Amino acid sequence: MARRPLRAPAGGDEDDVNVTPLLDIVFIMLIFFIVTSTFIKEPGIDPERPKVELQEAQKKVSILVAISAEDEIFINNEQVELSELSYAIRELRKETPKGSAVVQADVASRSETLIEVLNEVKDAGIDDVAVSTEKI
Numbered sequence: 001m002a003r004r005p006l007r008a009p010a011g012g013d014e015d016d017v018n019v020t021p022l023l024d025i026v027f028i029m030l031i032f033f034i035v036t037s038t039f040i041k042e043p044g045i046d047p048e049r050p051k052v053e054l055q056e057a058q059k060k061v062s063i064l065v066a067i068s069a070e071d072e073i074f075i076n077n078e079q080v081e082l083s084e085l086s087y088a089i090r091e092l093r094k095e096t097p098k099g100s101a102v103v104q105a106d107v108a109s110r111s112e113t114l115i116e117v118l119n120e121v122k123d124a125g126i127d128d129v130a131v132s133t134e135k136i
Contacts, residue, residue, distance in 0.1 A: 045066045045068050045072075045074050047066055047067065047068060047069070047104050047105060047106035047107075047109070062092070062093075062095070062096035062099025062100065062101070063075070063089060063092050063093070063096075063099060063100075063101040063102070063121075063126070064101075064102050064104065065085070065089075065101065065102070065103045065104070065117060065121065066103075066104040066105075066106075067103065067104065067105040067106055067109045067113055067114060067117060068106055068109065069106040069107075069108035069109055070109075071109050071110055071113040073085060073113075073117060075088050075089075075092070076092075082113075082116055082117070082120065085117065085120040085121075085124075086120045086121075086123050086124045087124075089101070089120070089121055089124035089126065090124050090125065093124065093125060093126065100126065100128035100129065100130065101121050101126045101128070101129045101130070102129070102130050102131070102132050103117055103118060103121065103129065103130070103131050103132065104131075104132040105117075105131060105132075114131070118131075
């Protein structure tokens with residue numbers, strides 16, 4: 001006697017695809033990327049930077065300080081006074097202790113303001129400071 005293959009009744013639940021394991025994997029990957037990513041905080045303005053022929057890319061930048069054309073200092077979309085700059089940098093340094101700092105100075109800003117900002121950044125304990133430029 002020959003056996004007949006058993007067939008599921010038409011419209012049964014066995015035709016559905018279980019996507020729960022796929023969703024679990026997607027959520028695990030999402031959590032992994034969120035936890036391992038580093039976020040760069042924007043200074044709040046986009047100054048016109050000086051143009052140079054040679055420049056070197058910075059890695060692991062955690063603090064961006066911007067100087068506007070009117071010599072206003074910005075960190076994290078907030079204007080900061082020069083006297084408060086060192087404290088603000090120390091607070092940001094707690095989040096990323098091994099990062100460096102970049103100062104974005106507008107072309108029209110005074111050199112004196114740039115040097116004062118660089119000194120405040122150094123006083124806050126960051127030795128790796130760069131001035132942002134644009135390549136010609």
